[in-house]
Amino acid sequence: MQSTTELAYNSKIEGDVVVTRVDAALNWFRKNSLWPMPMGLACCAIELMATGASRFDIARFGSEVMRFSPRQSDVMIVAGTVTYKMALAVKRIYDQMAEPKWVIAMGACASTGGMYRSYAVLQGVDQILPVDIYVAGCPPRPEAVLDALIKLQSKITREPVVKKLEIAAHVGESRATKHAGITGVA
Amino acid sequence: MSTTDLAKELKAQFGELISEPAEFRGEVTVKVADAEQIAEVCAYAKTSLGFDYLVDISSVDNYGSDPRWTVVYELYGYGHRCHLRLKTDVGEEKSELPTVTTVWRGADWHEREIYDMMGIRFRGHSDLRRILMWDGYPYFPLRKDFPLAGKPSELPDVAFTRPAPQEGGPFVTIAGGKDAVAREPRVRIPETDSIELNARLERRHDDKEVHGHAYGPGPIEPKQ
Numbered sequence: 001m002q003s004t005t006e007l008a009y010n011s012k013i014e015g016d017v018v019v020t021r022v023d024a025a026l027n028w029f030r031k032n033s034l035w036p037m038p039m040g041l042a043c044c045a046i047e048l049m050a051t052g053a054s055r056f057d058i059a060r061f062g063s064e065v066m067r068f069s070p071r072q073s074d075v076m077i078v079a080g081t082v083t084y085k086m087a088l089a090v091k092r093i094y095d096q097m098a099e100p101k102w103v104i105a106m107g108a109c110a111s112t113g114g115m116y117r118s119y120a121v122l123q124g125v126d127q128i129l130p131v132d133i134y135v136a137g138c139p140p141r142p143e144a145v146l147d148a149l150i151k152l153q154s155k156i157t158r159e160p161v162v163k164k165l166e167i168a169a170h171v172g173e174s175r176a177t178k179h180a181g182i183t184g185v186a
Numbered sequence: 187m188s189t190t191d192l193a194k195e196l197k198a199q200f201g202e203l204i205s206e207p208a209e210f211r212g213e214v215t216v217k218v219a220d221a222e223q224i225a226e227v228c229a230y231a232k233t234s235l236g237f238d239y240l241v242d243i244s245s246v247d248n249y250g251s252d253p254r255w256t257v258v259y260e261l262y263g264y265g266h267r268c269h270l271r272l273k274t275d276v277g278e279e280k281s282e283l284p285t286v287t288t289v290w291r292g293a294d295w296h297e298r299e300i301y302d303m304m305g306i307r308f309r310g311h312s313d314l315r316r317i318l319m320w321d322g323y324p325y326f327p328l329r330k331d332f333p334l335a336g337k338p339s340e341l342p343d344v345a346f347t348r349p350a351p352q353e354g355g356p357f358v359t360i361a362g363g364k365d366a367v368a369r370e371p372r373v374r375i376p377e378t379d380s381i382e383l384n385a386r387l388e389r390r391h392d393d394k395e396v397h398g399h400a401y402g403p404g405p406i407e408p409k410q
Contacts, residue, residue, distance in 0.1 A: 084347045085320050117350040119327050119336025120319070127348075 023161050030074070030100060031156040032062040034149065037073035037097060039090055041080025044107035047139040048079045056142035061149050070096040075152065077145075078129070081109035082122040091128045102132045102156070104148050107139050114138065189214040189268040192235050196270075199230055214270055221257070221274040221283040225310075228259065228272070228289045237261035237270060240286070243296035245304050249330035254278035255306050259286070276306060285311040303328035320345050 036058070038048055051058045052066055067073040070093045082090060094103070105125050108114035111134040113123035125131060132155060135148045193207035193216050204227070205217035218227055231237040241260035248254055255276040262269050276283050285308040286293045297308040298317040305326035308314055315321055322341045325332055334356050335349040354373035360383055363369035368386050375382075393399070 084345050085318075088343070088345060113350060117352060117356070118334055119325075119332070119347060119350070121350070123348070123350050 023159075026161045027157050027159055031153040034061075034063050034075045034102070034152065034156075035065055035067045035073045036063050036104075037070050037076040037093070038066045038068065039076050039078045039080070039093065041078070041082060041086060042109065044079035044110070044139045047142055048077060048106065048145065051142040051145045056146060058146065058149065061146065061153070063149065070094070071098060073097060074100065075102045075104060075149075076129075077104045077106050078110040078125045078131075079106040079139075081114065081116060082125045083120050084122055085120070087122045087128055090125065094129050102152055103129050104133045104135065104145075104152060105131045106135045106145060106148070107137055109138075111136065187266050187268070189270055192237075192266070192268055193270060195235060196227070196231060199234075200227060203227070216270065216272055218272055218274045221276050224257075224259070224272070224274050225284045225286055225288065228261075228286045231261055231270070231272075232289050236263040236265045237268075238263055238265070240290040240292050240296070241269070243286075243293060243300060245300045245306055247304060247328070247330045252277065255281065255304065257283060257300070257306065281305060282307040282309055284309050287311055302326070305329065323347075 038045065040048055050056060052063075063075075070076070074097075076094055076097060078090065094101070103125070105111045109116065109121070110125045111131075113121050115138070117123070122128070133148045133152050135144050137144050140148075190207055190209060193204075193214050196216065197204040197207070200223075203219050203223055205219070208215045208217075218224055228240075239262040241262050242258075243260070244258050246256040246258065248256060253275040255278070257274050257276060259272040259274075260269065261272065274283065283306070285297055287297065287308075288310070294311070294313070295317060297311055298314060300306050301308065301314050302316040302318050303326060316323060319327065320341065322344060324339055325337055327336070333349070335352050336347050338349060339347045356374070357371040358374060359369040359371050360374060360379045361369070362380070363383050364387065367390065368383055370386075372382075
């Protein structure tokens, strides 16, 4: 004899309402709609295209469109060799992305400079950008890229969104009070 | 018409300026004694000898010998389907020779690349500026005295460079080993290359005594 306890949401009882934490909700929205900004610089871009094509289908995981506009994308996938000539352009495009934003360094060249230990190649895009996930491979298989996306999703799940917003607000407040010349509690 | 005949025609036209054609493995090379006349030689080769396609221009840094630069022109003709190679020497103090863009338009970017990588200037080129590195990059990277790792440089808002960590050096094979296993790329110090080659052969000998074959642990054939 089993007694069932309904722990899940039951729309007949609760009506169309879900109760959750703000953090959990925001992270769930963000992680399941990570639109990539494909910084496809070299051969890894071909594998990124393969990941976006029908067989491996990155759209299943929420990356519905490869938005080539930094203003409309969430995660920059640096796929390929970052030369010193291109480095500042990559940085500029990263700066144009709106918060929240993440970076996946795809492949050996983006992670560490790859096989190119030379005068022309930036030894890892983490010299100029904060990278969240590194993917090894030359090029990584599309499954590896998808694995990186899934790892990024679990990283996003753990992000303390509201706490960060509070800290940012406090920083803003204290700056504002300093400007106004008011002493006191920030 | 064979390539050697075409080369001999070139020599007949220019006399002492052109060397005897040298042939190796089916490829004919001809040396042009004076780099200043390269444009005339190339113009004759294109108009009269039918070499209408400039395949490549490249340069060699003979670091340590004078003249320092050798510029190599690869020519081809669609009509007679022959390849020809022209070589000229340029001294380091001058580091300049006439452009052949007046003969073949395609020489444009080849000469820009040679300028970018080696610093050899081409007189008469309409737009001689860097093509791979950025304008304002202070070095010529493919010169033999420029390190593979690169040198630090900074051009605000354009680009920066830092030396790449080598972790023991460029992993290239050591020339002169008996076979590929001896020549395997490892950390390389050119001064001790021959000692290292001998050491590797000795290690293989030891492996053979211990394991029965020279390729390290693990039997390939079952030991009898």
